Amino acid sequence: MAAAATAPPQPAPPKKSTMRPLDFYAKCSFGGVLSCGLTHASVVMLDLHKCRSQANPGVWPKSPFAGFAKMYAEGGIGGMTVGFAPTLAGYGVQGMFKFGLNEIFQDIYAGLIGGRETLDTTPKKMAFQAAASASAEFFADIGLCPFEMTKVKMQVELPPKDWAYLSLPSALSKMGANKAETNFPFGSLRPLWGRQIPYTVIKFVCFYQTAEFIYRQLEARGTKKSEMSNGQQLLVTFAAGYWAGIFCAITTQPMDNLVSMAGNTANKGKSFGQMASEMGTFNLFTKGLGTRIVMVGTLTGLQWWIYGAFKSACGFGTQ
Helix, strand or coil, X not given: CCCCCCCCCCCCCCCCCCCCCHHHHHHHHHHHHHHHHHHHHHCHHHHHHHHHHHHCCCCCCCCHHHHHHHHHHHHHHHHXXXXXXXXXXXXXXXXXXXXXXXXHHHHHHHHHCCCHHHCCCHHHHHHHHXXXXXXXXXXXXXXXXXXXXXXXXXXXXXXXXXCCCCCHHHHHHHHHHCHHHHCCCCCCHHHHHHHHHHHHHHHHHHHHHHHHHHHHHHXXXXXXXXXXXXXXXXXXXXXXXXXXXXXXXXXXXXXXXXXXXXXXXXXXXXXXXXXXXXXXXXXHHHCCHHHHHHHHHHHHHHHHHHHHHHHHHCCCCCC
């Protein structure tokens, strides 16, 4: 009796791509430019006070209001906006990579793990979000570093004279011409990674988890996200972003202090370990922290709000 014929093996179904159109990534990148560039530039006066108080302890006033008064007395309105241009340019570049590449890396990593549907637990989601945001920030800091070093150099010099009022092209040129002293353009890249990568991981993971928690609580009370207006969703976005910013400020404060101190000529030739030892553990974690919590919390909330509003305007939702 003849054996029954076996059916030929069926080809595996084609793997579904997790990548989205280039237009999506381009628009998200531009949303990142607006999100980070505009927000950081808008608080440059507070940042100027923070950097000067960190790099010049005992010389610069601790109180922001006393610092603002001193800025105005020394240079008028221009004295209160020192570092505006490199802040706007540098954080615009950083935001482009931070948000744009985060979307790209999320889609790449989703493809590697078999799709977002495999993220069925909170730890898996957090690990996925952390990996994508850390990967994006690695490249974002390379773009930011030359501008950040220039900004800090312009801001921490006391009394403000040789650097403070240079134009951005002149300041970048001078930084390059004095690279033996300034270590331009990537001398601060490692501490910047040490500050910004943890900051960004917390910024994204804490934001996503907080927003998800808020929406779960609202749904438990009878309000679904799909039933909320864009304005209501963006309010949730801002609240989750501000909460994430508080944690960002606390965890990255030591590296922020070291980056500011590195711009002070008095610390020329010192390693970051030596500067940390001289500042002391308590001061390393607390000097300028109150100002930075207000600044970073507000910044992070506004960044997520701007990014969410821009994505919504493009038809991509508020997150």
